Amino acid sequence: MPEGHTLHRLAGEIGATFGRRRVRVSSPQGRFSDAATLLDRATLRGAEAAGKHLFVEFSGQRYVHVHLGLIGSFVLGTGTAPEPRGAVRLRFATRSSYADLRGPTVCELIGPGERAAVLDRLGPDPLREDADPEQAWRRIGRSRAPIAALLMQQEVLAGVGNVYRAELLFRHGIDPQTPGCRLDRQRWLLMWDDLVQLMRAGVASGRIDTVRCAHTPEAMGREPRVDDHGGEVYVYRRAGMPCWVCGEEVRTEVLAGRNLFWCPTCQDRRPA
DNA sequence: GGAAGATGACAAG
DNA sequence: TTGTCCTCTTCCC
Numbered sequence: 001m002p003e004g005h006t007l008h009r010l011a012g013e014i015g016a017t018f019g020r021r022r023v024r025v026s027s028p029q030g031r032f033s034d035a036a037t038l039l040d041r042a043t044l045r046g047a048e049a050a051g052k053h054l055f056v057e058f059s060g061q062r063y064v065h066v067h068l069g070l071i072g073s074f075v076l077g078t079g080t081a082p083e084p085r086g087a088v089r090l091r092f093a094t095r096s097s098y099a100d101l102r103g104p105t106v107c108e109l110i111g112p113g114e115r116a117a118v119l120d121r122l123g124p125d126p127l128r129e130d131a132d133p134e135q136a137w138r139r140i141g142r143s144r145a146p147i148a149a150l151l152m153q154q155e156v157l158a159g160v161g162n163v164y165r166a167e168l169l170f171r172h173g174i175d176p177q178t179p180g181c182r183l184d185r186q187r188w189l190l191m192w193d194d195l196v197q198l199m200r201a202g203v204a205s206g207r208i209d210t211v212r213c214a215h216t217p218e219a220m221g222r223e224p225r226v227d228d229h230g231g232e233v234y235v236y237r238r239a240g241m242p243c244w245v246c247g248e249e250v251r252t253e254v255l256a257g258r259n260l261f262w263c264p265t266c267q268d269r270r271p272a
Numbered sequence: 273g274g275a276a277g278a279t280g281a282c283a284a285g
Numbered sequence: 286t287t288g289t290c291c292t293c294t295t296c297c298c
Contacts, residue, residue, distance in 0.1 A: 003279050070280045071292050087292065103292040161279045
């Protein structure tokens with residue numbers, strides 16, 4: 001289940017596995033059949049991620065635009081592709097590798113103009129070299145919305161999802177309800193740097209791990225715990241359990257339709 | 273076997 | 286804010 005690190009990792013894997021090769025493209029499930037027919041046996045040029053969006057480029061400036069949504073997955077395998085299991089929306093295959101896409105909210109064939117339009121509406125992505133944290137700050141620093149909501153808005157900041165937002169706020173001791181405009185710019189820049197490191201580690205390991213990737217004082221000297229997701233986290237989905245740092249019970253609340261997790265004692269950083 | 277939930281995003285009201 | 290879509294896994298009966 002994907003936040004931005006998943007998509008960047010996927011882009012790397014798809015590029016390394018299929019890049020500059022002629023690829024069989026199909027849609028066993030059927031919902032992408034017309035486009036798959038157009039792309040079949042074309043050369044896959046490369047793959048790129050922006051926030052939670054993935055663009056797989058084929059010859060002729062054709063792009064497959066994928067968004068995994070909440071439940072989508074794109075899984076690579078080696079060897080001859082097996083009989084498709086379940087609803088495989090899109091399959092790439094060569095003689096030695098294959099990749100199956102299931103459950104995306106977006107899987108469409110687009111051109112360069114549509115790709116540019118997607119990129120234009122996204123905020124800076126901490127995983128992209130060209131990203132500018134000041135661009136996000138211009139939105140955050142002017143908004144009265146809670147910082148926990150702003151971090152999830154892809155036009156403010158691209159690639160952060162529910163896990164990174166919860167963990168980032170914890171690591172910086174910030175009350176999730178703090179309005180964006182009450183945050184100070186220096187703190188935002190520290191948060192950005194932290195995100196860059198956390199998300200790069202996520203790309204490298206394929207999971208979100210905010211405890212082992214520890215470089216804030218709060219994280220020192222604590223026993224890491226392996227989370228259900230395979231990563232180690234401070235507050236995400238730990239409602240009712242003791243905070244690793246202070247022992248207070250981790251709280252949860254629905255904010256903007258999503259479960260938020262935080263420690264009320266550690267996260268008391270309030271506007272001055 | 274069925275319901276609920278899950279790292280997302282959009283439209284409608 | 287609510288409903289909807291996407292698919293799979295986990296939990297409970």
